Amino acid sequence: MKLTDYEKKGIAILEPKGKIMGGPDATLLHDRLHELIETGKKQVVVDMAKVEWMNSTGLGILISGLTTLRNNQGELRLANVTGKIHSLLTITKLITVFEAFDSVEDAINSF
Template sequence: MKVEKKEVEGVKIIKLTGQIRISTQNEFKDLLDNLAKENEGETVIISMDGVIYMNSAGLGIIIDTYKKFKEKKGRMILCNLTPDISKLFEVTRLNRFIEIYGTEAEALSKL
């Protein structure tokens, strides 16, 4: 899994590329745990346009991280989901409580 970090208008944006599967899920969990710890009370946007596969453990990690951000009065926002990953969030109905936007620009405009 490849991770790129940047900051736009004081908001951290994390761009993920690759697959979230058994071989990468520990790395993914560590990444999101660190994001939650380092950005308490802040907003982080996770751009997932490069994620072509995600297993159920990946979904669980996203839910846990979302809860950590919310407990500390922060926001974790997802954007740029591929059609397959977007469908996964729709089928599990996670799109009803996790903020998901079509593009990075749209996510930034909602802050």
């Protein structure tokens, strides 16, 4: 997995790319997400467009970011959730927890 991030309208956008399966790559996403929260970001969008698939490690990282942000009056939203990941969110009922949008722009405008 590779990870890039940028800021738009004061909102942090994370773009993981590849597969999130555990190990050093997954730690990178977890650590960057929490770094952004620690520096005061309260609104975060994770753009899933380039994520091929993830397992429960990836879901756990997203939950960790979401709960940490909510505990700090913030919010994490998802954009461009693909078929395989949408299916995992449905299976695990996390689709009822995350707000997911068709594009990064829509996710940004939802705040």
